[in-house]
Every structure is written in structure tokens, then in C-alpha cells.
Amino acid sequence: MSTSQKPGIHRGVSTYCWYPLYNVNMTLEDSFEIMKDMGAHGLEILADGIIEGYPYPSKEWLNKWFSLCDRYEIVPVEYGHWVESKLYRGRELNVEESLEQLIHDIKLASYMGFTCMRTKLGVIDDKLTPTKIWRDFIRRALPYAEKYNVVMQPEIHWPTRLTDQMILDYVEFIEKEQTQYFGFNIDFGVFTTDATGMGMPPGMELNPSKPEDIIPLLPYVHCCHAKYYNMDENFEETTIPYREVVQIMKDHNWNGYLLSEYEGPHKEDYNHCMTQVKRHHVMLKRILGE
Amino acid sequence: MLEYEGVQYKGFRNIYNEEGEATGFQVGIRMIGYRGAWLSEFRFGYIEVDGEKFLADRCTFVVSGVEYTYEETFNLGRVKWPLNEAMIVRVQKPGGLAQGSHTVSALYGQVASYVPFGSGELDINQKPGGHGHSESFGYTREMIIV
Amino acid sequence: MSEERKVPKRGISTYCFYPQLGVNMDLEDIFMHMQDMGATGLEILADGIIPGYPYPSEEWLNKWFGLIKKYDIVPVEYGHWVESRLYPGQREASLEESLEQLIRDIKLAHYLGFTCMRTKLGVISETLDPVSNWREIIHEALPYAEAFNVVMQPEIHAPTKLTDRMVNDYVEFIEKENTKYFGFNIDFGVFQNKPVPEMARFFREDRVSKPEDIIPLLPYVHCCHAKYYNMSADFEETTIPYREVIQIMIEHGWDGYLLSEYEGPHKEDINHCIEQVRRHHVFMKKILGQ
Amino acid sequence: MMEIEALQYKGFRNLKDENGDICGFQVGIRFVAYRGPWLSQFRFAYVKVDDVEYGPDVCTFFVNGVEYTYAEMLKPENWRVKVQMQAPIYIHVKKEGGLAMGCHRVSVKFSEIASYIPERMDDINSEMFEMMHGNDPAYNRDMIIV
Numbered sequence: 001m002s003t004s005q006k007p008g009i010h011r012g013v014s015t016y017c018w019y020p021l022y023n024v025n026m027t028l029e030d031s032f033e034i035m036k037d038m039g040a041h042g043l044e045i046l047a048d049g050i051i052e053g054y055p056y057p058s059k060e061w062l063n064k065w066f067s068l069c070d071r072y073e074i075v076p077v078e079y080g081h082w083v084e085s086k087l088y089r090g091r092e093l094n095v096e097e098s099l100e101q102l103i104h105d106i107k108l109a110s111y112m113g114f115t116c117m118r119t120k121l122g123v124i125d126d127k128l129t130p131t132k133i134w135r136d137f138i139r140r141a142l143p144y145a146e147k148y149n150v151v152m153q154p155e156i157h158w159p160t161r162l163t164d165q166m167i168l169d170y171v172e173f174i175e176k177e178q179t180q181y182f183g184f185n186i187d188f189g190v191f192t193t194d195a196t197g198m199g200m201p202p203g204m205e206l207n208p209s210k211p212e213d214i215i216p217l218l219p220y221v222h223c224c225h226a227k228y229y230n231m232d233e234n235f236e237e238t239t240i241p242y243r244e245v246v247q248i249m250k251d252h253n254w255n256g257y258l259l260s261e262y263e264g265p266h267k268e269d270y271n272h273c274m275t276q277v278k279r280h281h282v283m284l285k286r287i288l289g290e
Numbered sequence: 291m292l293e294y295e296g297v298q299y300k301g302f303r304n305i306y307n308e309e310g311e312a313t314g315f316q317v318g319i320r321m322i323g324y325r326g327a328w329l330s331e332f333r334f335g336y337i338e339v340d341g342e343k344f345l346a347d348r349c350t351f352v353v354s355g356v357e358y359t360y361e362e363t364f365n366l367g368r369v370k371w372p373l374n375e376a377m378i379v380r381v382q383k384p385g386g387l388a389q390g391s392h393t394v395s396a397l398y399g400q401v402a403s404y405v406p407f408g409s410g411e412l413d414i415n416q417k418p419g420g421h422g423h424s425e426s427f428g429y430t431r432e433m434i435i436v
Numbered sequence: 437m438s439e440e441r442k443v444p445k446r447g448i449s450t451y452c453f454y455p456q457l458g459v460n461m462d463l464e465d466i467f468m469h470m471q472d473m474g475a476t477g478l479e480i481l482a483d484g485i486i487p488g489y490p491y492p493s494e495e496w497l498n499k500w501f502g503l504i505k506k507y508d509i510v511p512v513e514y515g516h517w518v519e520s521r522l523y524p525g526q527r528e529a530s531l532e533e534s535l536e537q538l539i540r541d542i543k544l545a546h547y548l549g550f551t552c553m554r555t556k557l558g559v560i561s562e563t564l565d566p567v568s569n570w571r572e573i574i575h576e577a578l579p580y581a582e583a584f585n586v587v588m589q590p591e592i593h594a595p596t597k598l599t600d601r602m603v604n605d606y607v608e609f610i611e612k613e614n615t616k617y618f619g620f621n622i623d624f625g626v627f628q629n630k631p632v633p634e635m636a637r638f639f640r641e642d643r644v645s646k647p648e649d650i651i652p653l654l655p656y657v658h659c660c661h662a663k664y665y666n667m668s669a670d671f672e673e674t675t676i677p678y679r680e681v682i683q684i685m686i687e688h689g690w691d692g693y694l695l696s697e698y699e700g701p702h703k704e705d706i707n708h709c710i711e712q713v714r715r716h717h718v719f720m721k722k723i724l725g726q
Numbered sequence: 727m728m729e730i731e732a733l734q735y736k737g738f739r740n741l742k743d744e745n746g747d748i749c750g751f752q753v754g755i756r757f758v759a760y761r762g763p764w765l766s767q768f769r770f771a772y773v774k775v776d777d778v779e780y781g782p783d784v785c786t787f788f789v790n791g792v793e794y795t796y797a798e799m800l801k802p803e804n805w806r807v808k809v810q811m812q813a814p815i816y817i818h819v820k821k822e823g824g825l826a827m828g829c830h831r832v833s834v835k836f837s838e839i840a841s842y843i844p845e846r847m848d849d850i851n852s853e854m855f856e857m858m859h860g861n862d863p864a865y866n867r868d869m870i871i872v
Contacts, residue, residue, distance in 0.1 A: 020294065024291060025291070025730075026727055046325055049324045086331070086401050087401075120403075128404075128406065235828075278872055291465055299469075299707070432711075436474060436721065454760040457811070459728055483811070519839075521839050521845065522805035523802040523805055526802075529841075559843070564844070
């Protein structure tokens with residue numbers, strides 16, 4: 001568990017929930033206001049889209065960032081970023097180039113107050129297997145992660161399943177390196193039976209992970225994407241067994257933030273997104289007994 | 291502010307040389323996504339107006355005030371097309387576009403290392419589009435040259 | 437050098453986008469549309485456009501002058517109000533209260549680069565007759581208008597007719613004061629002779645002015661609201677006899693600004709508003725021979 | 727940014743006093759107009775939640791960060807304070823225990839004095855407001871308290 005977070009399971013939101021609306025009819029401060037409305041203080045940003053001037057934000061923007069976080073009592077939790085293996089045509093990024101991107105993001109994430117990073121690695125196949133050299137540059141980045149106190153976390157996202165080989169490779173790496181600064185963000189979409197929110201097309205039925213599959217991985221999980229595809233009028237998520245998963249996390253004394261991440265339809269509709277995220281947090285409050 | 295659609299109405303006009311002759315037109319495009327693109331990951335298919343396709347060889351691309359040819363973007367792995375900015379595509383077309391309404395489309399995108407399929411090269415026979423996200427639209431718009 | 441043909445110039449009022457401003461549009465967006473259309477004459481409604489009105493910050497003023505230069509904007513008309521019912525129970529503001537508002541706006545309009553003002557006076561009747569002390573108010577303000585070189589202009593707006601007594605009173609006042617710093621903005625809505633689809637109930641057949649009614653008033657008119665309610669797909673304004681009015685203006689050598697002002701339906705639909713203003717300027721370019 | 731409606735979703739939440747007890751709720755409003763009134767020209771009738779009306783006696787108003795009672799706003803000297811268009815007015819409504827978690831039907835009735843419009847229109851309780859905004863989605867919204 002990364003050091004600065006208080007024990008227990010807490011609610012938060014990812015800026016991903018409104019991504020098509022930013023700079024159209026929404027700003028970062030608007031999402032902070034909505035978070036305050038809901039008493040959801042944990043924040044995930046996608047650094048590249050949210051930080052003006054990324055990767056070199058101005059001093060002025062950073063000052064505004066700190067004052068907004070203070071004013072709206074925001075807890076920076078997860079800094080989403082990418083290691084761009086396909087940056088150049090015709091070849092994959094080498095270890096040095098990957099490291100340069102990664103170290104820059106570790107420093108910026110730490111400076112902005114984040115304790116976790118959602119480290120998206122380049123992939124080489126349909127099962128989202130990461131680029132072959134991932135161990136080389138992650139290992140060399142670990143001292144920086146430790147120095148700047150941020151945990152690098154690839155995201156475990158459907159169609160990947162919690163029991164896939166890739167997960168075992170990650171766990172093996174963590175145990176071998178004896179590190180607390182590499183883990184993973186489990187996206188609750190791995191448990192979904194319907195990743196469209198409107199019913200999977202015939203022949204495309206999903207084979208989701210079971211709630212108990214999360215148990216062996218919990219020690220390595222520092223925050224989760226509380227994915228939701230469809231919140232109904234009774235404040236229930238209709239595609240994911242939320243109560244079972246959260247109960248298991250409580251029973252195993254997991255500490256960290258559940259960061260709401262909407263991937264259902266109509267993301268261009270402000271009022272729809274607003275209603276969906278609020279319904280999600282009414283459900284989370286009820287499940288967490290707040 | 292950006293308009294929601296991929297193709298922007300703001301900025302759609304003819305462009306003129308010093309002698310005041312129309313040498314082409316410009317149109318803004320935005321990335322309906324959650325991250326900007328490194329220029330080396332920007333992929334361009336075409337700008338299409340009333341059925342006529344203009345490919346990269348007849349276009350230049352203005353980002354944060356700086357104009358690039360498509361080839362110039364290939365090696366720029368540290369220059370960012372910011373998410374909150376419309377890229378202005380300047381298209382060479384002697385005489386520019388006639389006054390009145392035009393059907394304007396665009397095909398463009400960015401490479402995403404974290405998704406499995408290919409190098410992101412765009413097939414110019416593809417229909418207009420940007421990122422393939424379900425909630426992105428507005429890659430074809432009826433727009434007026436005044 | 438051949439005598440430059442004097443022809444009215446094109447511009448737009450920020451009124452065309454008022455429900456969008458601060459929601460999904462800002463002032464710079466409007467400037468870009470203006471540049472796109474070659475319509476660089478600008479009307480602002482001061483209270484709504486100027487943050488901190490009536491005391492804009494230095495920072496906003498710098499930004500204003502920067503944007504004017506960047507988009508080659510010509511500040512033409514500064515819309516403002518001389519409120520007469522300022523607080524509960526007040527039926528007509530005092531001369532001092534009126535002058536405090538008016539003189540402050542004259543100075544700010546001048547400082548921002550405007551040459552005309554759309555001076556909206558309080559009314560005391562159903563037929564929009566101005567407050568009874570309007571002559572003292574304007575008389576006292578004239579020296580300031582002259583010193584700061586801005587023309588105060590009430591707007592002649594439907595259902596007022598060009599031949600109404602109120603307009604005649606204004607002309608009488610101008611002649612008596614022998615001043616160039618008081619005149620009026622004629623809103624083309626006074627010529628509307630066909631109802632607006634979807635808004636037919638507002639049309640008053642009995643209050644239509646004829647195009648030639650403008651002739652005796654032209655010497656006192658410094659800019660006009662080029663009102664449009666409905667632009668058809670073939671770029672025609674379907675409710676106002678534009679060609680006749682503009683033909684008369686050209687014949688009398690009037691070359692002030694025609695500021696587009698949309699008052700048709702669906703003002704909350706940004707794409708509708710953009711398309712209507714672009715159609716309006718294709719139409720105006722045609723009849724102005726540009 | 728503000729939402730295009732007069733009644734804002736952002737800001738809709740319960741309010742806590744110093745010792746953390748819920749003492750009421752907050753609602754944001756904006757003038758869907760080209761100008762705001764001087765403070766003394768602001769007119770307010772009620773915030774209605776699930777058919778319960780909350781009048782000016784249980785409301786205070788945050789304008790440009792400053793809190794006013796309704797009576798304070800209408801004081802003659804407040805004609806020199808302008809309601810700015812760039813931010814909503816936040817209404818704090820006193821109500822012990824605030825609003826229950828869940829969805830509420832919220833309506834608001836407010837307007838401004840405009841001297842350039844006949845005086846007959848000044849009365850907020852005239853049927854004009856009902857006619858124009860009775861079921862206008864900009865003034866009546868279903869909003870959730872989390």
C-alpha cells in the first residue's frame with residue numbers, strides 16, 4: 001500500500017469519465033466541483049490530455065493545479081500515462097528511449113502529488129501482451145519510483161483475465177525484484193458480462209474473471225478502475241458483480257481508491273454522463289456503508 | 291473552446307497569398323480522445339471536399355502556430371499536438387473553394403501503442419473518421435465558405 | 437484614383453451567440469468566425485462580455501487588445517444600458533444615477549476602441565417611450581461623448597416604427613443640440629414584413645416600416661443591427677426586404693457597419709447559429725456586390 | 727464552464743456546518759442572457775425540490791464569492807454591484823438534514839428587472855414566468871444528491 005493514503009476503501013473519479021467534453025464545455029475545475037458534490041476526493045488524471053503543455057507544464061498551470069486541488073480537497077491518486085513503444089514508424093522504442101519517457105512521468109507524477117501511476121505499456125498481440133523489453137526498462141525505473149514514491153501499475157483490462165499468463169509474469173517479476181513500486185490497477189471491466197452497456201452482440205459473449213480471482217493479486221493492487229457501463233434507475237450497475245468484488249476486498253483488508261471510469265454509451269451527452277457518475281457513487285456509498 | 295465534432299467549423303476559410311489570390315483553403319480538426327498525439331504518431335489520410343480528396347502531398351499541418359509537412363512530422367517524437375488545440379490543415383487548391391456550402395470530411399488519427407493493430411497507416415479508401423471511439427463523430431460536416 | 441464606391445461594411449454582434457458564451461464558446465471563438473467571414477466589425481454587449489464589468493482587470497484588457505489585433509477586429513458598437521429602475525420601488529432613476537452609469541460606459545467604450553454605443557434607455561410605457569428625463573441625461577453626457585469621441589445611439593427596434601413620434605423627438609433633439617454625438621441604431625427588424633416560421637405569434641403586421649422611411653434618418657445613423665430571423669438554404673433572409681433597404685443606403689452613400697444580430701429560433705443550438713450567421717454573410721456579400 | 731441550463735447541476739449538494747452536521751443544500755443558477763442585473767435588480771421567488779418551495783427567507787446567495795441575504799441584495803446602494811455572467815450564483819438553502827441521497831425534481835424561479843422592458847414585467851409572480859419557463863428543461867431538472 002503506498003504510504004500516504006489513509007486505510008480503508010475510498011471513492012474517487014477518473015477524468016476519463018468526461019474525456020470528449022473537456023475543452024468543449026468542461027474544464028478540469030468543473031470535474032473537481034462534481035467530485036466535491038459527491039464527496040469523492042480520489043482523482044485519476046490522464047496526464048497527456050489534462051496537463052496543459054504536457055510533458056512540460058508551465059509554472060502558472062502547476063500553481064493553478066495545486067490551488068484547485070487544495071480548494072476542492074482533491075487527493076491525487078493515479079497519474080495515467082503511456083510508454084509509447086510505437087513512437088516511430090518501422091521500429092519499437094528501445095530501453096533507453098522508454099526509460100526517458102517513464103522517468104520524466106515518474107518525476108512529474110510525484111511533483112503533482114500522485115502516489116500511483118497507471119503505466120500503459122505498448123502491446124505486441126491481441127491478448128495485450130506487453131512489449132518484450134518491459135522487464136528491462138521497468139527494472140531500471142524502479143529506483144526512480146522508489147525515490148519519488150510512486151507505484152507503477154499496468155492496467156489489467158478486459159479482454160485480459162485475472163488468471164492469464166501475463167498476470168503471472170507480472171507477479172513473478174514483482175516477487176523476484178522484491179519491490180513495492182510495481183503492481184497493477186485492476187479494472188472492474190474484467191468482471192463484466194457486457195462491455196457495451198447495451199448488451200453484447202450475439203457470438204461475442206464475454207468470459208469474465210470471477211470475483212474471487214482477485215484475491216491472490218490484492219497485495220499488488222494500489223488502486224482500481226471502478227469501471228461502470230450502465231447504471232440503472234435503482235443505482236445498480238447492471239453488468240458487474242460489484243457487491244461480491246468489494247466484499248472480498250473488504251474481507252482482505254484492502255486499502256485504496258476505487259476510481260469511477262465510465263465506458264458506456266452517449267459519452268458526448270453531458271447530462272447522461274452526469275447522471276451515470278452520480279448513480280455510480282450512490283451505489284458505491286451504499287456498498288461501502290458510508 | 292473546441293467544437294465537439296472532429297472537423298471544426300471555426301477556421302474554415304480560403305487562404306490567400308500576398309497578391310490576394312486564393313491559393314487554397316484551411317480546415318481545423320481536433321482529436322476526440324483523451325490524449326494529444328506526438329507528431330510522429332499523427333496519421334493523416336485525407337481532407338475531402340465535395341468528393342475531391344486532398345492527400346498529404348497537397349497539405350501542410352499547423353500545430354501551435356508552427357507549420358509542418360506530413361514528412362516533417364515522422365521524426366518529431368517530442369513535439370505534441372495538444373489535445374485542447376485544433377490542428378489547422380492548410381490545403382493547396384488554386385482559386386480556393388467557391389462561396390457557398392461544401393461537404394467537408396476528414397480521415398486522420400494517431401498511433402496507440404497500447405492497442406494491438408498495426409502501425410496506424412490509414413487507407414485513403416477508408417471512410418472519414420478519427421479515432422474509432424464510439425462517441426466520436428462529426429468527421430463529415432456541411433460548412434459554408436463566405 | 438477612381439472614387440471608392442461607398443458601401444456598408446459587414447460585422448456581427450456577440451448577441452448572435454449569447455446562450456453559448458461561457459458554456460461552449462468564448463469571445464476568441466467569435467473573433468475567429470468573424471475572420472473566417474471577413475466580417476470584422478464588432479458589437480459587444482458590455483455587461484455580459486466584460487468579466488468584472490464595469491471594472492475590467494488589467495489582465496483582461498491586455499487580452500482584449502491582443503485579440504483585437506490578432507483577428508483584425510474593428511470595435512464598432514458597445515452595447516450598454518442606462519438603468520432607470522435600479523432598486524425596488526424606483527420608477528425613474530435620478531439624473532445623477534443615470535449619468536454615473538452613462539459617463540462610466542462612455543469612457544470604457546472609448547478605451548476599448550469603440551466609436552458607437554448602443555445606449556438602451558429605461559422605458560415608461562408599453563410602447564417603449566424613454567424615461568421622461570432622457571433629454572437632460574443625454575444633454576449632460578454630450579460633452580463627454582465628444583471628449584471621448586463616441587456616438588450614443590438608442591436602438592430603434594420593432595414594434596417601434598421609423599415614423600413614430602419617439603423617433604421624431606430624437607431627431608428634433610439632435611437638431612436642437614446640433615450634435616454629432618447622439619443618433620440611433622436602426623434595427624432591420626423594423627422592416628420585417630413576413631412572420632418568422634415557428635415564431636409567427638410575435639409578428640405585428642400593423643408595425644412594419646417601409647424601406648424608404650429610413651431616408652430622412654440616415655444622417656443620424658452610425659451603425660445598424662442587421663437583424664435576421666431565418667436564413668434559407670439558398671442564402672436568403674425570408675422575412676425582411678434587405679435588398680430595398682441596402683439599395684437605398686448605397687444610393688445615399690451610407691457606409692457604416694451592418695452588424696448581424698440573430699433573433700430566430702433554436703438559439704441554444706450552436707451549429708444552427710453558426711450556419712445561420714454564415715448564410716447571412718453570404719447573402720450580405722451578394723447584395724453588397726462583394 | 728457553465729451548463730447551458732439556467733439551473734446548474736454542478737454544485738448541487740448538501741452543506742455542512744462547522745461541526746459537520748448537514749444544515750442545508752446548495753443550488754447553482756445562471757442567467758441564460760446577454761447580461762446580468764445589478765444586484766438590486768435581482769428577483770427571486772423560490773427553489774422548489776420535490777414540490778416543496780424554499781423561499782428567500784431560508785436562502786442566502788453567493789454572488790462573485792460574497793454571501794448576501796435577499797434583503798441585502800435589494801438594498802439601494804447595491805445597484806453598483808453587478809451579477810457577473812462568467813460564473814453561476816450559488817444559493818444556500820437552510821434545511822436541517824439537507825436532502826436525502828437519491829434523485830430529486832428541482833425547479834427554480836428567479837429573474838431580473840430590465841428597465842428597457844415595460845414595468846408590467848417586473849412582477850416575478852406574474853404569469854409570464856410560468857408561461858415561459860413552466861416546464862422549460864433549463865429551469866426544471868432531475869438531479870441526484872450523492
